[in-house]
Amino acid sequence: MNVKTRFAPSPTGFLHIGGLRTAFYNYLFARKQGGKMVLRIEDTDQQRYVEGAIESLLRTLAITGIIYEEGPFSVNGTLEQRGDHGPYIQSQRLAIYQKHAKELVESGKAYYCFCSSDRLAQLRYQQEIAKMPTKYDRHCLSLSKEEITKRLEQGESYVIRLLVPEGETSFEDVIRGRITIANQEVDDQVLLKSDGFPTYHLAVVVDDHYMGITHIIRGEEWISSVPKHVLLYRAFGWELPVFAHVPLILNEDRSKLSKRQGDVAVEDYLAKGYLPEALLNFIALLGFNPKGNQEIYSVSELTEEFALEKINKSGAIFNREKLDWMNGMYIRQLPEETYLEYCQKFTLSDFGVSQEKLQRIYHVEKERLVRFDEIPSKIQEYLIIPEYDVALLVWKKSDVLDAKKHMEALLRMCTDFPEATWEDLPLIEKAIWQYIESNEIPSGNVLWPLRVALSGAQHSSSPFELLWVCGKEESLQRLQCALQKVAASS
């Protein structure tokens, strides 16, 4: 079998985390099976359409490296569709849906309905009060052929509804096994809306069939509408695809992941400086476990290990703390060049300092960065010394005089550093250690006051790194400043 999957978002906003994972699973499965993936835009709701959403979607998929073979692509700012089963944008396929809806009417599997939305709302309201299930009452099913023709000719607005037969509908889900639902639970779903657009249910079945989709991998929230789809496949006489409904990604309170409870847009995460690879790695593991104890997986490892049967059944809470940890791991593994590009991108102003200096800050911060959006504040830490107390200059059992003594020595020593030393972190380090060791001083007695003099903080990068980043002039200035503080306090 030639495997073909699809990701079919509706252009109503940004791609969100759940969508990304669904897309990624579709991608992984297609890859693993040597198949193809389709991207289809489900824009059948004219009201909810958001300008620019398609472009944003394509951009996000491109950035995260989820590639597909068929569907719309953005080429030099214009939308271009590739593939033999297009168009891949549902609003461009209206005629196909209309034709199929009418076919169903002719074969008696669907019927015209002229009920007004007012009547439907009224009906629903009454059913709710009576604690009845809210379903269409088939008011229009009994209409005679003549009457239907007449009303159609008069241009009355209508929809086409699926005629759900009696009995029950069951289907096999790769992740959950057999699921059976009584047809009386299924409403006579509208297939074709009065504006001529199809509803999701008609469009998805028609498209998945004609596009040759073999595996439908999508969120669990669709389970309850599968019977409608199965009924449609049967009505058309088409072969059923394989269904795989993946568990939901949850908020802290276990409800379906939503806005209002934190970021859900993938773009937001990218903007915060999460790496696409880290995001994918993290999100893939929410509901899927390849091997056992490993945590960091490359996309190719995930592809290799991917199997629908390995996907869990229960929802998973999106845990930012673990994402942060993972992102830090990925940052540390980044090739220097790529790392610097990211740093550059997240450095939103020039801070009035040289490129050289920024580069040194980036280099030094690589070990502790969790997200790239921390970059600006990290840079600030090197540029502005917070007000600090003289006492902070003193290391543990040492005292102010001792600190003063070493800082004076350091000041002299640094003043005499050759230019080459200032350019070279290891040389700086070597020179300072030489002072410490040749005088047999406890290292903290020297290094701690140096750190504080240069950073004004108890948590900072190493004094060597601080010297290297600050450079000669600034370093000497800060040491002098610290000495003045000491003098003023005694």
Add this chain to the structure above:
RNA sequence: GGCCCCAUCGUCUAACGGUUAGGACAUCAGGUUUUCAUCCUGAAAAUUCGGGUUCGAUUCCCGGUGGGGUCACCA
């Protein structure tokens, strides 16, 4: 509420019906280091409950409870 789905540490998860129920994040305690971070060691932390089936259930079955999803001319 009807229907459907689900249930292992706080969180993400592992465990052919036989394990001291494993790992990771977070937490806490040590160690390394000049601090933070990294790194290393360790601690605390779970099979929702009740019935079966079985020599033996986290694992299979039934029920309760709990959580979620869904009930549109939205997807």
